[in-house]
Amino acid sequence: MNEYDGSEDDADEGEGGEESAHELRISKIHNGTVIDHIAGGHAPDVLAILGIDSATDEVVSIGMNVPSDRLGHKDVVKIEGRELSQDEVEVISLVAPAASINIIREYDVIEKNRVERPSTVEGVLSCPNRNCITTEDEPVATRFEVLDDGVRCLYCGTIIRRRLTDHIDV
Amino acid sequence: MSHDHVISAKSLSRADIETVLDRAAEIDRTPPDRDRHADDLLALCFFEPSTRTHMSFETAIKRLGGDALDMGPVESSSATKGESLADTVRVVEGYADALVLRHPSEGAAQMASEFVDIPLINAGDGAGQHPTQTLLDLYTMREAAGSLSDLTVGIMGDLKYGRTVHSLAYALTKFDARQHFVSPESLSLPRSVRYDLHESGARLKEHTDLDAVIEELDVLYVTRIQRERFPDENEYRQIAGEYRIDAATLEDAREECVVMHPLPRVDEIAPDVDATQHAHYFEQAHNAVPVRMALLDLLLAEDDR
Ligand SMILES: [Zn+2]
Numbered sequence: 001m002n003e004y005d006g007s008e009d010d011a012d013e014g015e016g017g018e019e020s021a022h023e024l025r026i027s028k029i030h031n032g033t034v035i036d037h038i039a040g041g042h043a044p045d046v047l048a049i050l051g052i053d054s055a056t057d058e059v060v061s062i063g064m065n066v067p068s069d070r071l072g073h074k075d076v077v078k079i080e081g082r083e084l085s086q087d088e089v090e091v092i093s094l095v096a097p098a099a100s101i102n103i104i105r106e107y108d109v110i111e112k113n114r115v116e117r118p119s120t121v122e123g124v125l126s127c128p129n130r131n132c133i134t135t136e137d138e139p140v141a142t143r144f145e146v147l148d149d150g151v152r153c154l155y156c157g158t159i160i161r162r163r164l165t166d167h168i169d170v
Numbered sequence: 171m172s173h174d175h176v177i178s179a180k181s182l183s184r185a186d187i188e189t190v191l192d193r194a195a196e197i198d199r200t201p202p203d204r205d206r207h208a209d210d211l212l213a214l215c216f217f218e219p220s221t222r223t224h225m226s227f228e229t230a231i232k233r234l235g236g237d238a239l240d241m242g243p244v245e246s247s248s249a250t251k252g253e254s255l256a257d258t259v260r261v262v263e264g265y266a267d268a269l270v271l272r273h274p275s276e277g278a279a280q281m282a283s284e285f286v287d288i289p290l291i292n293a294g295d296g297a298g299q300h301p302t303q304t305l306l307d308l309y310t311m312r313e314a315a316g317s318l319s320d321l322t323v324g325i326m327g328d329l330k331y332g333r334t335v336h337s338l339a340y341a342l343t344k345f346d347a348r349q350h351f352v353s354p355e356s357l358s359l360p361r362s363v364r365y366d367l368h369e370s371g372a373r374l375k376e377h378t379d380l381d382a383v384i385e386e387l388d389v390l391y392v393t394r395i396q397r398e399r400f401p402d403e404n405e406y407r408q409i410a411g412e413y414r415i416d417a418a419t420l421e422d423a424r425e426e427c428v429v430m431h432p433l434p435r436v437d438e439i440a441p442d443v444d445a446t447q448h449a450h451y452f453e454q455a456h457n458a459v460p461v462r463m464a465l466l467d468l469l470l471a472e473d474d475r
Contacts, residue, residue: 131296133277138254140281152362155277156298159362 027061032080034102034109035092040065040073045095045164047077049124050088058082071098090118091125094146094164120145120154125167132156175283175290176465178299179337180366184344191309193464194457202234202467210236210470213266215258216293217244217273222433222458223293223302227270230462236470239266256285263288268469271295289469297333303432304337306461307391308345310454314428315388318345322386326352327393327413327438329359334432335393336363343372350383351376354409357399380419389428390415390448392438416440420448430454 038046043062047053052060059080068074083103084092092099093115103111123141127134134142134155144151150161160167176182212231216224228238241247241262248258255278262269263286271279272293279292279299294300312318323342329335329351336359342349349372351359358376359367367374377383384390395413400406414437420427431439431451443449 129276131274131276133255133273133275133281133295136255136275137252138281139256140284153277155280156296157276157362157366159365 027078028107029059029061029078029080029104030107031105032078032082032103033084034104035077035079035084035096036074036100036102037068037071037098038075038077038096039071039098040068040075042096043075043077046075046092046099049091049095050079050082050084052079087121087123089113089115090121093117094121094151118146121151125151125160125164127153127156127158128160128167129153129156129158132158174287174469175279175292176301176469177279177283177290177292179301179304179341180299182301182341182344187305187308187341187344190305190461190464190468191312193468194305194309194460195313197460197463197467202463204233205235207231207234207236207467207470210234210268210466211239211266212236212466213239213241213262213269215241215262215269215271215273217247217249217255217271217278219243220272220294222455223272226458227291227293227462227466229459230466233459234463234466234470236267236466255282259286259290268466291465291469294333297331299337300333301337302458302462302465303334304341305465306454306457307334307338307430307432308341309461310430310450310457311389311428313457314450314453315426318347321345321347321388322350323347323389323391324350324352324380324383324387325391325393326380328357328395328399329353329393330357331396331399332393335391336360338391339363339367339372339374340370343367343370346373348386349374350387352378352380352383352413354378354395354413356409357395380413380415381422384419384422384427385424387423387427389430390423391430392435393432394434394436394438410438414438414440415443417442417446420446423448 035046043064052058061078063076065073066076084101089101097117099115101113101115102109121144125142125144127142132153132155134140143154145154150159152159214224214227231238259282268289270291270293271282273295276296276298278295283290292299292301315321325335339349351374355378392415395410397406427448428450429443429448433451433455
């Protein structure tokens with residue numbers, strides 16, 4: 001019952017493990033994080049936030065445009081061997097507001113959380129204003145206020161509306 | 171004052187602003203005792219030159235009986251050896267009772283304030299905020315127009331890069347002023363500022379031509395359009411020329427219309443305006459001292475308690 005294969009559909013949360021035949025199957029993970037219910041097509045944004053690209057060596061499985069009752073189509077990202085930090089989860093909420101974060105240990109879901117849109121995000125994003133103090137060699141993390149349709153640097157006031165993932169600081 | 175640090179006009183409440191202006195008016199009428207802040211030292215950390223801001227803060231603390239500690243020119247400071255701003259202000263905090271910071275990077279004052287417990291005053295951070303300029307602008311308006319309520323204010327010139335303008339607009343919004351922004355399209359308000367103003371319920375209109383609004387204005391605030399904002403000389407000349415005023419321009423203005431400018435001016439206000447009843451820009455410059463005295467008096471008095 002607790003075994004989690006990461007591709008449960010929306011209606012049967014908690015039951016886990018039942019896949020409809022037409023759904024894309026991706027491998028189970030041993031220890032790590034499953035990010036489910038990412039709006040279809042946004043898995044690459046989530047990967048960018050987590051700094052995962054061709055140069056990283058984590059084992060990552062990605063399901064894209066998997067049919068979903070709640071979202072129509074959803075993406076799923078499974079990362080072996082990595083549990084996400086709160087800062088990372090908060091930034092993910094900006095590109096995937098419906099996502100759920102499942103922490104897996106020994107094939108079991110030990111924690112399952114919906115992302116919540118935070119009022120501010122710290123670190124992870126970098127300020128696009130080259131004259132902003134946070135781009136200099138100072139001992140501070142970036143801080144952004146979360147707006148309805150973007151984020152705003154709490155130091156210089158610059159607003160990022162589109163293409164948030166262009167501003168990921170990794 | 172509910173804030174120990176003065177970082178932006180945005181973070182000052184209407185009541186904070188009124189407290190400072192009231193104190194400035196008292197100081198203007200009755201200069202405080204020369205030993206009022208006899209033991210207080212004000213550190214002046216200017217990471218870029220600004221002679222007048224520097225001089226007026228120095229004058230203000232000395233008129234209050236205190237003294238100024240000057241970091242000196244940035245070329246001879248530890249910053250050139252690669253010291254972070256966060257370290258510099260933490261060191262200076264040990265020397266002084268309050269700190270004035272001028273820095274070329276936006277957000278510098280906010281960041282620095284997170285590292286010190288003594289009051290920090292932002293004296294300009296890049297294209298960001300310059301709250302004491304705003305306070306003296308408001309003081310000048312209040313003294314000249316009698317009140318800050320129900321004002322119609324025109325702000326003209328470089329609205330894109332002019333930080334003076336942004337701070338002023340945030341503050342005027344707290345007094346529910348009608349604001350008319352007049353600029354060439356290429357120098358209109360930046361998106362983030364327009365967003366904030368709308369969010370805070372500002373009554374604002376944007377124009378490319380002063381003629382559209384001059385008759386309504388209680389205050390006309392003129393700023394300089396800088397040559398370096400334009401790719402070529404001809405374009406600059408042509409555009410800047412359209413945003414200059416002279417005595418003839420003001421014939422259409424209300425008799426009581428107050429003309430202000432943060433100075434220095436180049437030629438955006440013709441010298442023939444100086445002799446008219448509209449000219450208030452030299453008063454505005456002089457008001458830097460009582461307003462900065464008032465602010466320091468309030469911050470340092472709070473500190474002494
Ligand atoms: Zn910034």
